[in-house]
Amino acid sequence: MADASKPGATSEPRAEKLNTIQKNAILEETIRKEMRRHELYDHYMMSPNIKKNLVLTAKPNTTNVLPKAEDGDPEYKAFAEKLAKTPREKYKAPQTTSQEYFWHTTQLMPENLANPLFHHPRKSSEITKFYRSAK
Numbered sequence: 677m678a679d680a681s682k683p684g685a686t687s688e689p690r691a692e693k694l695n696t697i698q699k700n701a702i703l704e705e706t707i708r709k710e711m712r713r714h715e716l717y718d719h720y721m722m723s724p725n726i727k728k729n730l731v732l733t734a735k736p737n738t739t740n741v742l743p744k745a746e747d748g749d750p751e752y753k754a755f756a757e758k759l760a761k762t763p764r765e766k767y768k769a770p771q772t773t774s775q776e777y778f779w780h781t782t783q784l785m786p787e788n789l790a791n792p793l794f795h796h797p798r799k800s801s802e803i804t805k806f807y808r809s810a811k
Contacts, residue, residue: 721751721755763775
């Protein structure tokens, strides 16, 4: 019996090691619990990384080389159209902090060249005029 005054010691007896049959029973129970929540994913489609205009080579003996316009999965076409849109076309507001930086690109104040607060034309000094004339 362990001494309860020592650090890390408990007064409970030690658990026995599990044999192979007990380990197998624990494994079976774990698998049964996992399979209750398991759902098989069966909705597959073409990779969205494939470009919009996929070009497939024709067979050497065919005469019609143009693909038919009606060929293709309509669900994939809708998905590809969604991917082709920019974030501003997809969402009303930025989804990440990186998108916030240039989300609103319209000019906040009208351009006023008469106001010295907003208009800073390039100024030349005698030195800059001298160096420009030397070139």
